[in-house]
Amino acid sequence: MTVWDRPEPPTQPVPLARGRIVAAAIALADEGGLEAVSVRKVAARLDAGPMRLYRYISSKEELFDLMVDEVQAEILPEEQPGDWREALRVLAQRTRKAALRHAWLADLLGGRPVMGPNGLAVAEATLSAFDSLTDIDTVMRAVEMVNAYSIGAIRRETANLRAERVTGLSKHDWQRAHGPHMTSMLATGRFPALSRVVYDGTDVDAQTSFTIGLDWVLDAVAAKLTGPSA
Structure with a gap:
C-alpha cells in the first residue's frame, strides 16, 4: 500500500498531518539540501517526537516521494496549451523553474515515477498533449527524450549553482581564476576544437541555453510525428 493509499492516523493532542510534515521537510531541504532532511530533523521542526512521524510515513524515501509530489503541483499549468509542442515546452520550463x-x-528527478496525485496529473498533462496525434509508443519515446534533455540540463544548471554557493565563486569568477591555465593549455595547439569554443563561441545564459536546446529536441520530436499538428 502506498503512502497515498494509507489513511492518516487519528488527530493527536498536538495537531499533525502529512501536509505539515511535507511542508517542514521541504523547508529544511530548501535551506540545506536533501542532506538536511531526516525524520528526526523534521520532527524537531514540528516540535514532535520522531516516532509520531512514523505513523504518517514509513521511511525517509517515502517522505522524499511526498516532497516531490508536492512540488509537482507547482509544475502543472493552470490551463493546458492546445498545441503539443507548446504544452511540452511549458511543462519543461515550469519544471526548470521549480528546480x-x-x-x-x-x-530526485528521473528515477521511478512518483505516483502521487500531482505527479500523475503532470504525467497526464504531458501525454494528453499529443491527443491521438500518433501511436502511444511514439508518444512514450518522445516524452522520454524531452524529459531526458530537461532533467540533464536542469541537473547541470543546479550543480553549477550549488558549486557557486559552496566556493563563493560565480561562473565568471571561476573562469577568471582558471583563465591562465586554460590559455597556456590552448596555446599548445593540442586542443583546436576547444580553442574555437573558447575564443569564437557565444556565451549565453542558462535560460537561453535551456530554451535553445529544448527547441532542438522538440524539432526532433516533430520530425517523428505525423499529422497536421506536428
Missing part, C-alpha cells in the same frame, strides 16, 4: 526554487528537486 531553481527547490534545488534539491533535481536530485
